[in-house]
Amino acid sequence: MPQPTRGRRGDRGWSARTVTRHTDLALAEVIPEHGRPWRRTLRLDGEDASHVDLRDPRRIDWAYVRRLADAADALAPAGAAIDALHVGGGGFTLPRYIAAVRPGSRQEVAEVDHALVLLAREHLGLFPSPRLRVRVGDGRGVLERRRPASLDLVVVDAFVAMEVPEHLTTVEFAALARRALRPRGWLAVNAVEHPAIMRRGRDGSRAHPVAAALAAAFAHLVVIATRKVLRGRQGGNVILLASDAPLPLQRLTARARSGPVPEVVLDGADAAAFAAAAPARYDSG
Numbered sequence: 001m002p003q004p005t006r007g008r009r010g011d012r013g014w015s016a017r018t019v020t021r022h023t024d025l026a027l028a029e030v031i032p033e034h035g036r037p038w039r040r041t042l043r044l045d046g047e048d049a050s051h052v053d054l055r056d057p058r059r060i061d062w063a064y065v066r067r068l069a070d071a072a073d074a075l076a077p078a079g080a081a082i083d084a085l086h087v088g089g090g091g092f093t094l095p096r097y098i099a100a101v102r103p104g105s106r107q108e109v110a111e112v113d114h115a116l117v118l119l120a121r122e123h124l125g126l127f128p129s130p131r132l133r134v135r136v137g138d139g140r141g142v143l144e145r146r147r148p149a150s151l152d153l154v155v156v157d158a159f160v161a162m163e164v165p166e167h168l169t170t171v172e173f174a175a176l177a178r179r180a181l182r183p184r185g186w187l188a189v190n191a192v193e194h195p196a197i198m199r200r201g202r203d204g205s206r207a208h209p210v211a212a213a214l215a216a217a218f219a220h221l222v223v224i225a226t227r228k229v230l231r232g233r234q235g236g237n238v239i240l241l242a243s244d245a246p247l248p249l250q251r252l253t254a255r256a257r258s259g260p261v262p263e264v265v266l267d268g269a270d271a272a273a274f275a276a277a278a279p280a281r282y283d284s285g
Contacts, residue, residue, distance in 0.1 A: 014038045014054070019123050023115035025160075030123045040124060042091040047162065050091025054125045057096035063259050064190055064237035065093055067224050068155060070255040071188045071241055072098050074248045075153055081105045083151050085180070087139030087168060088158030089117060092126045099132055107132050110139035112158075140167055146180040154181060157190040164191060169210040170281045174217035174242070184245040187214065192237040211240055212280035215272060218242035222249065223266040223274050224256050230264060230274070 016037040019030040026044040033039040039061075042050040053059040060066045072094070076082055081104035086095055089111030098105050111117050114136045120126040128134045135142050139158060154177045156168055167173065169191075177187045191208040215221050222241040229236035241247055249267050256263040266274055 015123075019119070021115065021119055023119065024113045025116070026113070028116060028119055030119065040091075042120075042124060050093055050124070052091045052093050052096070052124050057093075057100045057125065060093065060097060062093075063261065063263070064192065064239060066259065067237075067239040067256065067263070068094055068157070068188055068190065069097050070252060071186060071239075072153060073101070073255075074251050075186060076102075079103070082153055084108070084153040084155065085139075085143060085146065085151055086110065087143065087154070087156045089113075089120065089126075089134065090157065091124050092120050094155060094157070095132055096125060105131065108135060108142065109133070110135045110137060110142040112136070112138055140173060140176070143173075143176050143180055148179050149182045151180045152182055152185045154185070154187045155190075156188070159192070162192075164189070164210060166281065167283070169213055170283050171213045171216045172283045174213045178217050178244070181243075185243065186247070187218065187240075187242045189214065189240040189242075190237055191240055192235070208238055208240075209278040209281050211238075211271075211275040212278050214240055214242040215275035216280050219244045220247055221267070221271040221275060222247050222252060223271050224252065224263055226261055226263050230266075 014037040016032050018032070021028050029043040031041045031043060038054040040052050040054065041048055051062050060069050079102060081102050082098070084098060084105060084107045086107065086109040089109045092109065095107050095109050098107060111134060117134055117136060143154065156164070158165060158168060174187065181187065189210055191210050211221065211223065220243050224239040226236060228234045229238060249265065253265045256265050
């Protein structure tokens with residue numbers, strides 16, 4: 001359990017003060033919720049980036065993080081330890097969740113912003129350990145150094161100026177993830193973008209180019225988002241899950257439909273059509 005940061009207005013010692021800091025890459029703010037200072041939002045350059053509950057790392061309020069957590073939940077029997085690599089740390093919400101619900105899991109987090117890691121340690125409940133290692137550096141480089149078939153889960157949740165860095169969206173990157181994953185492992189990508197970044201397909205749907213890269217590298221692809229996001233009517237998060245093994249569609253669909261805003265799960269031909277609406281990217285351009 002994280003130790004409280006003391007402050008004049010905190011409940012049981014939790015600080016209610018906003019913390020502002022210039023990190024290596026952004027202006028970061030840690031904003032406690034009014035009346036519940038143990039629940040905090042990380043904002044980067046004015047955009048909400050992460051939300052954490054310092055009292056209970058199992059609590060996840062944001063829908064897109066919940067979908068990533070659903071993937072981690074469905075990957076193995078409840079409570080079983082997994083090996084995971086997270087490309088992008090942010091508020092470290094998902095690594096803390098996995099550590100809480102799957103004790104003994106071995107996790108590695110690659111975060112390029114060293115000052116953001118320090119901020120997370122001081123104010124967002126991050127406690128690195130031998131089973132939760134944080135690497136300051138580019139996630140692709142960390143992935144390249146992983147042994148083949150050494151991971152159960154690779155999560156990509158990294159952004160620069162509201163876009164997934166291009167070198168994390170190519171077919172070659174997806175192939176690196178496939179190499180590092182065990183036969184039944186998953187690659188999960190948060191591909192949130194502004195609608196203008198997405199390409200319109202023949203059926204009027206929209207797809208982010210990273211979906212095509214995942215479809216090229218893996219046998220199975222699942223796409224999860226709200227109907228409005230899939231149709232390009234508003235910006236938002238698109239969660240992409242890829243694996244060489246069939247994905248548990250019934251469980252993922254039940255979870256996606258149960259949120260405050262029900263989400264759509266595309267698989268099979270529908271997911272393939274979504275991916276085909278945009279050309280795959282390659283390292284060579």
